[in-house]
Amino acid sequence: MCGIVGYIGPDEAWTTIVEGLKRLEYRGYDSAGIAAIDSQGTLRCVRRKGKLNVLLNAVGGDWVPGKIGIGHTRWATHGRPSDENAHPHCIDDIALVHNGIIENAAELRDMLLAQGQRFTSETDTEVIAHLIALSKGDSLEERVRKAIPQLRGAYSIAVISSQSPDRLVVAKQASPLVIGVKDGVGLIASDIPALLDQTQTFIFLEDGDIAVIKQSGINITDINGKAINRPSKTIEWSPTMAEKGGYKHFMHKELHEQPRAMADSIRGRVRADGTVHIPEEILHKCASSSRIVVCACGSSWHAGLVARLAFEDLADIATEVELASELRYRKALLDNRSVVIAISQSGETADTIAAVKLAKERGATTIAIVNVMESSLARLCDHVLYTQAGPEIGVASTKALTTQMAVLILMAIAAGQYKQVLSETSAQHIIAQMLEIPRHLESILEREEELKSIANELKSAQSALFIGRSYGYPAALEGALKLKEISYIHAEGYAGGELKHGPIALVEPRVPIVAIATEGPTYDKLLANIAEVKAREGRVYAIGPENEPRLAHEAHRLFTIARVHPVLSPLLTTAALQIIAYHVADQLGADVDQPRNLAKSVTVE
Numbered sequence: 001m002c003g004i005v006g007y008i009g010p011d012e013a014w015t016t017i018v019e020g021l022k023r024l025e026y027r028g029y030d031s032a033g034i035a036a037i038d039s040q041g042t043l044r045c046v047r048r049k050g051k052l053n054v055l056l057n058a059v060g061g062d063w064v065p066g067k068i069g070i071g072h073t074r075w076a077t078h079g080r081p082s083d084e085n086a087h088p089h090c091i092d093d094i095a096l097v098h099n100g101i102i103e104n105a106a107e108l109r110d111m112l113l114a115q116g117q118r119f120t121s122e123t124d125t126e127v128i129a130h131l132i133a134l135s136k137g138d139s140l141e142e143r144v145r146k147a148i149p150q151l152r153g154a155y156s157i158a159v160i161s162s163q164s165p166d167r168l169v170v171a172k173q174a175s176p177l178v179i180g181v182k183d184g185v186g187l188i189a190s191d192i193p194a195l196l197d198q199t200q201t202f203i204f205l206e207d208g209d210i211a212v213i214k215q216s217g218i219n220i221t222d223i224n225g226k227a228i229n230r231p232s233k234t235i236e237w238s239p240t241m242a243e244k245g246g247y248k249h250f251m252h253k254e255l256h257e258q259p260r261a262m263a264d265s266i267r268g269r270v271r272a273d274g275t276v277h278i279p280e281e282i283l284h285k286c287a288s289s290s291r292i293v294v295c296a297c298g299s300s301w302h303a304g305l306v307a308r309l310a311f312e313d314l315a316d317i318a319t320e321v322e323l324a325s326e327l328r329y330r331k332a333l334l335d336n337r338s339v340v341i342a343i344s345q346s347g348e349t350a351d352t353i354a355a356v357k358l359a360k361e362r363g364a365t366t367i368a369i370v371n372v373m374e375s376s377l378a379r380l381c382d383h384v385l386y387t388q389a390g391p392e393i394g395v396a397s398t399k400a401l402t403t404q405m406a407v408l409i410l411m412a413i414a415a416g417q418y419k420q421v422l423s424e425t426s427a428q429h430i431i432a433q434m435l436e437i438p439r440h441l442e443s444i445l446e447r448e449e450e451l452k453s454i455a456n457e458l459k460s461a462q463s464a465l466f467i468g469r470s471y472g473y474p475a476a477l478e479g480a481l482k483l484k485e486i487s488y489i490h491a492e493g494y495a496g497g498e499l500k501h502g503p504i505a506l507v508e509p510r511v512p513i514v515a516i517a518t519e520g521p522t523y524d525k526l527l528a529n530i531a532e533v534k535a536r537e538g539r540v541y542a543i544g545p546e547n548e549p550r551l552a553h554e555a556h557r558l559f560t561i562a563r564v565h566p567v568l569s570p571l572l573t574t575a576a577l578q579i580i581a582y583h584v585a586d587q588l589g590a591d592v593d594q595p596r597n598l599a600k601s602v603t604v605e
């Protein structure tokens with residue numbers, strides 16, 4: 001939530017900052033702003049409520065000049081979206097941008113008011129700007145160092161001062177911040193994609209770090225001023241990966257990248273002899289654990305539901321799936337025999353990070369399934385397995401989710417082999433089919449028009465029900481989430497068996513039912529659920545295996561997927577549902593990549 005960019009170098013700062021903000025808008029789009037210091041040492045700031053485009057239009061070509069500057073795109077926490085609440089916040093010689101939440105902002109505000117300070121916004125951020133502005137005389141980094149101990153909460157901040165226009169000062173606590181490494185230029189941002197057109201080498205700050213970035217170099221210290229060495233790392237993401245590449249939306253591009261992302265995520269882990277490569281230490285921990293607890297939020301939690309089924313079916317390991325936001329506040333009975341698997345695209349989700357910290361305190365082994373290299377979660381967990389989805393910019397998770405599912409299924413296969421509860425023949429059969437998944441995803445995309453025409457029928461609905469059983473259930477939940485988050489059509493996902501316990505009351509001709517039929521023991525049961533819906537004049541849109549006349553007969557519309565082992569079916573059904581949701585939203589003219597009220601990386605509670 002909220003994106004930060006900063007630049008100091010030989011060029012006009014705003015050019016790099018605007019480019020960076022465009023690539024960070026998925027972190028929030030309630031307002032945008034830039035501050036810069038010109039060659040006369042004057043600090044200027046422009047900021048506007050609304051998306052970056054509003055600011056660009058307001059400014060025209062008349063940008064704040066200067067070779068040092070900071071920019072911000074906001075997801076509102078304290079204070080409604082408005083010009084006044086937009087960052088940067090400028091007090092005296094200071095301009096400051098912030099990502100995070102200051103929990104004691106109200107107390108600090110009262111203290112500052114009592115000292116005679118005046119506030120012009122409702123934000124928690126303005127208190128930080130006041131605290132830094134108040135301590136005059138010292139270097140900018142010293143002023144930041146004095147202010148920080150007074151703050152409670154999460155923050156990454158970037159500060160500039162007209163009194164020291166040769167440096168950017170940044171500080172990080174529980175919100176992400178990276179430094180881009182480039183000769184003669186200082187670069188900072190919330191996230192890697194913001195700076196990919198400038199550099200592929202990054203330094204990842206840790207909590208408590210304060211960094212001074214000058215054109216001549218980077219100096220990182222702790223709160224006491226003690227020097228810290230943080231190594232730089234090169235990221236194998238290219239700048240074009242974070243661009244739309246001719247697609248109307250990032251989400252559409254990312255849907256089309258799914259076969260490649262899946263191939264990359266699977267192939268690196270399957271050896272030439274057809275066995276799965278997952279580090280033995282991870283397998284040993286999983287196999288000897290009392291239970292696996294998977295925790296995540298949103299779509300990543302749906303990947304966790306697939307993981308539970310896969311670990312139980314293929315590896316005989318008891319597995320629970322927890323919403324990270326619930327787990328972190330529960331008396332979770334975790335100990336050193338528990339394995340906690342945290343799933344996250346961004347690796348920055350605040351609740352998931354907090355749940356992992358709790359698990360670590362209780363002695364559990366922690367494993368991250370993460371897409372973004374060197375993200376907070378990747379660094380926090382004892383082990384990390386990266387998905388290879390590449391940058392995902394659209395707020396709706398697509399390729400990140402299906403590649404999470406793939407990595408978790410591979411883990412379950414490997415754990416089953418390690419425990420010798422999954423026969424070699426079964427393992428080889430599933431792995432061989434898994435290697436075909438990218439090709440099946442290609443053929444789903446080749447039939448996009450079919451999905452588009454289903455979307456055309458769904459788009460007039462006020463409300464929709466998604467049902468599935470077994471491996472179809474996580475897909476049903478995901479189909480409903482995807483539809484509601486980008487098209488704003490109310491949708492609910494249910495386990496098919498639950499229909500009779502309440503939701504069937506909603507069935508009527510105007511409420512489409514999307515049924516995800518997965519082969520296996522519950523297949524006939526789902527067909528029975530479909531019949532029950534039809535008997536009540538429900539219109540059923542089914543996603544299910546090809547060459548299945550019974551399903552074709554029951555459904556009003558059927559989109560077929562390749563016949564694969566049930567454990568692999570969510571990789572295909574989910575992709576089809578994501579494409580349907582995309583086209584519903586696009587046909588309704590919704591803002592697909594930046595749905596209202598959402599941000600891609602939920603870095604606050």
Ligand code: M6R
Nearest residue numbers: 298299300344345346349396397
């Ligand atoms: O980065 P994470 O995977 O931790 O994010 C979790 C959720 O915020 C995310 O999946 C969210 O639900 C998406 N908007 C779903 O499309």
